[in-house]
Amino acid sequence: MPAAESEVAGILAGYRLPAKIPFGAELAPIMFRADYRGGKWHAGALVPFADVPINPASTALQFGQQAFEGMKAYVKAESSPVLFRPNLNWRRFARSAERLKMPVVPAKLFAEALSSVVISLADFIPVERGQSLYLRPTMFGLDPHFAVKGSDRFVFLLIASPSDAYYSSPIRIMIERENFRAARGGTGDVKVGGNYAASLKANENCVALGFDQSLWLDPTAGKNIEELSAMNFMAVIDGELHTPALSGSLLEGVTRDSLMKLANHLGIESTARVMPVDELVKDIESGRCSELFACGTGAIVAPISAIGEASGREWRLQHIGVMSSELKDELLDIQEGKTADPFGWVVGAADLKALAKFIKR
Numbered sequence: 001m002p003a004a005e006s007e008v009a010g011i012l013a014g015y016r017l018p019a020k021i022p023f024g025a026e027l028a029p030i031m032f033r034a035d036y037r038g039g040k041w042h043a044g045a046l047v048p049f050a051d052v053p054i055n056p057a058s059t060a061l062q063f064g065q066q067a068f069e070g071m072k073a074y075v076k077a078e079s080s081p082v083l084f085r086p087n088l089n090w091r092r093f094a095r096s097a098e099r100l101k102m103p104v105v106p107a108k109l110f111a112e113a114l115s116s117v118v119i120s121l122a123d124f125i126p127v128e129r130g131q132s133l134y135l136r137p138t139m140f141g142l143d144p145h146f147a148v149k150g151s152d153r154f155v156f157l158l159i160a161s162p163s164d165a166y167y168s169s170p171i172r173i174m175i176e177r178e179n180f181r182a183a184r185g186g187t188g189d190v191k192v193g194g195n196y197a198a199s200l201k202a203n204e205n206c207v208a209l210g211f212d213q214s215l216w217l218d219p220t221a222g223k224n225i226e227e228l229s230a231m232n233f234m235a236v237i238d239g240e241l242h243t244p245a246l247s248g249s250l251l252e253g254v255t256r257d258s259l260m261k262l263a264n265h266l267g268i269e270s271t272a273r274v275m276p277v278d279e280l281v282k283d284i285e286s287g288r289c290s291e292l293f294a295c296g297t298g299a300i301v302a303p304i305s306a307i308g309e310a311s312g313r314e315w316r317l318q319h320i321g322v323m324s325s326e327l328k329d330e331l332l333d334i335q336e337g338k339t340a341d342p343f344g345w346v347v348g349a350a351d352l353k354a355l356a357k358f359i360k361r
């Protein structure tokens with residue numbers, strides 16, 4: 001066995017999951033790494049999880065040339081681990097890379113990273129309801145220079161986190177009318193670090209005002225709902241599911257798409273459309289809008305109990321976690337293999353060839 005492989009095997013042999021694994025807090029002791037240089041990706045491998053040396057003048061640190069993804073692997077007792085719609089994460093990761101002038105990680109390399117990390121950590125994937133191996137594909141530019149241009153060298157990492165279920169207690173959201181996390185023609189529709197950095201200050205302000213998270217509006221008119229800082233937004237209006245249409249400045253969530261398709265499958269109409277925030281407030285006042293929730297890979301759904309303004313004005317929802325809990329349970333049943341998967345969303349991690357084919361489709 002080559003030295004690196006036996007080092008990884010030794011690390012895994014000595015690894016024990018801590019008693020508590022809050023969502024995204026425990027970092028697995030191994031990761032996958034592949035490097036891009038000389039115009040091509042070089043063979044990747046499992047390596048010990050460790051700090052990555054980085055030049056202080058690198059494009060990642062100076063210009064935010066960085067992208068990432070968030071996805072989950074599940075394992076049920078006596079079956080091998082599965083991934084949920086990894087093709088969508090790969091496609092989004094590719095779009096993020098291209099937007100920041102980074103090379104696309106080929107589907108085969110992405111599949112190899114997923115398969116090797118997930119299968120190596122199979123014994124450490126917790127199996128209770130909602131627990132998973134959270135996966136964070138990450139990529140950044142290495143070249144050191146102060147001229148605003150791209151890089152010729154990049155690192156791709158797949159980091160993993162054995163995680164407990166993330167139950168979001170109902171959140172109170174504040175309509176953010178001053179700041180914008182994204183710009184028209186900017187990077188809001190891809191998953192890059194700068195979007196999150198741009199949200200931090202406003203989010204801190206909304207927490208200081210007694211809310212939990214900011215609700216971002218479109219950066220052009222400042223009128224239409226976009227999303228939360230790390231989740232998409234959904235409303236139940238007249239018993240139907242409504243979500244903001246993709247605007248070019250909000251992220252196309254895997255969970256958003258899955259919940260809309262699942263709702264249709266369950267006989268619930270779902271619509272993606274322009275959603276003026278003032279119209280939504282009127283719909284809450286009239287009772288047409290009964291429920292709001294956010295959705296994303298981590299929590300699947302986060303029920304919203306109230307929506308408000310910086311002035312302190314607030315509208316409470318009639319229902320908290322009614323349709324959203326039903327959708328969450330249905331989705332989790334598919335992810336955990338407790339029910340049939342009518343959409344073909346779940347794919348095994350062990351068969352590398354089949355996984356690479358699935359990812360490319």
Ligand SMILES: Cc1ncc(COP(=O)(O)O)c(C=O)c1O
Nearest residue numbers: 230231232251253254255296297
């Ligand atoms: C800004 C933003 N919107 C929406 C989402 C939800 O996306 P997904 O369902 O793919 O996790 C996320 C999470 O990745 C996010 O960071």
